[in-house]
Amino acid sequence: MHGFETSVPTYRAILHDERVFTDPAEYRPERYLKDGQLDLDVRQPEVSAFGFGRRICPGRYLSDNTLFSIVSSTLHAFTITPSLDNKGDPISLSTKRTSGVISYPEPFKVDIKPRSSSAEILVKEAVVGDDWA
Template sequence: MTYDPNDYAEPERFNPDRFIKNGRLNPDVRGPSTLVFGFGRRVCPGRWFSSASLFITIASILHTMNIQPVPREDGIPFDPHNVEMDGIIMNSDKVPCTVTPRSKTSEHLIREAIVSQ
């Protein structure tokens, strides 16, 4: 359903800007969450918890880590937009990158969180 060109122009192309208009969310474009969590009587009861958990996880990683692409062997920066795998669920192939803490404080927070689990 998310590949319908009537809903999303160029549905095969990764383009998060399609959801933005004048710096704000575009209300004329249907959000993918209206489909991925089901609808009607079969809607996922944990959809809000799932979205909030994913948001806080991604925000925490971006806040505490530097994520940099690893250049290819020929020195050209790796372009992750050209790496996709088709299947029942579309995902990306492995994208080589380095992940390092932004600061000693970030590293301490990360190590503390790992130990407390």
């Protein structure tokens, strides 16, 4: 072959390696913990998102910090609970995911409510500015 070759790792094989993960298809986030702390000896899931070696994504820290900021701000401002069925009981949340190149959770119903009136004002100002009233 002339020119260059692009090395494309098989992420599925990397992240479903039974020598590393027992029951790799099973959702078990506790596999990354040891004595309540992150177990750095276990292959980390960031490999699938950011790559590895010389070609690892240089923006990985920016994206991690941005995601942390978004999630923590959302949890600070809102109470998120499962929606209720006709009887008033919480609807069980599904852990099913789509399949394909990009996998994401299947639709589910939750109730999202501001934790307080000040949290509601803060969010409205952040979304539409000071002129929302």
